[in-house]
């Protein structure tokens with residue numbers, strides 16, 4: 001029967017990585033994958049993660065036992081506080097169910113699976129609305145669990161900023177009770193985030209339509225460098241009383257990519273039986289988790305927990321976050337300045353207006369392919385660059401290459 005299995009296409013992003021590795025040019029530049037690199041284009045183990053790692057390795061009690069089904073409680077509880085704030089009424093009122101997941105991808109999946117089973121409002125839509133564009137994996141994650149997907153406008157090609165009117169119109173036109181996937185901060189792939197005032201407008205439309213917010217938070221601390229500020233949208237929606245879910249990744253902000261440390265959180269809206277609803281939701285999440293992975297991975301969670309539960313290490317983590325976000329902001333400034341100095345046709349303010357790991361350059365697919373074949377520069381076909389791939393040694397080379405392909 002396996003004869004009937006058709007060949008699937010290679011994942012576009014991982015295919016790009018493979019091509020980059022195979023390229024022998026000394027000039028090659030990797031602007032594809034969303035992973036932080038230091039000024040020498042090397043992976044960066046956060047100093048605070050090194051410290052936590054050492055603490056764990058020197059612990060004579062360290063073992064490799066199973067975690068509970070819902071994960072390491074000292075990790076998931078601090079992870080929830082990071083998003084909601086330690087003084088959050090939702091936490092005090094026991095309206096939050098948190099489950100450790102296989103990083104942010106696993107959290108999106110567990111959330112999708114949970115909604116596919118339990119999001120049943122009589123006569124209502126179960127469609128998940130995704131921003132156009134969004135992280136490509138969102139499409140298959142929600143499709144795989146049987147939820148229909150649709151898109152709402154997000155990126156305005158003209159301004160290279162947010163299409164707030166288009167977005168609000170689409171949310172207003174969507175059937176009541178739709179599920180709306182929102183990037184909490186540092187939108188992937190565009191680097192364009194709503195302002196807090198715009199988030200409020202979005203929330204108003206969503207409340208009027210009784211839509212269900214599904215926040216994907218993969219870059220807390222990466223957008224502004226400030227953990228609280230980057231959680232602003234989520235906290236606003238909670239203040240407004242929404243019931244919502246959050247997929248949380250610690251891949252980028254801890255540099256724990258391969259350790260797969262993440263959480264899924266459900267927050268009930270305030271009501272007299274909110275705590276009881278939350279207990280029931282937690283019980284169902286545990287069943288789903290058990291059938292899929294039984295127990296989440298221990299080591300990354302222990303590293304994050306060690307940092308999140310120690311005042312001094314937590315302060316050091318914030319410094320490490322500023323190192324990463326600061327270097328990215330410096331590269332945004334350098335790239336824009338160089339393009340403007342060269343007089344490259346077009347406007348380049350969006351490079352510094354956009355935030356987080358990525359920038360949507362506005363380069364066309366033809367220009368992207370030319371950058372790859374003629375200059376050994378690797379980026380996704382939609383013109384997205386990972387800012388973390390730029391450094392003081394290659395930013396001029398990249399700007400000159402962009403200048404050439406834009407003029408051709």
Ligand code: PMP
Pocket residue numbers: 034102103104105106135183188216217218249250251257262
């Ligand atoms: N959501 C978004 C928007 C992302 O960009 C990513 C990382 N590329 C993730 C979720 C999840 O990543 P991970 O599974 O590595 O935590």
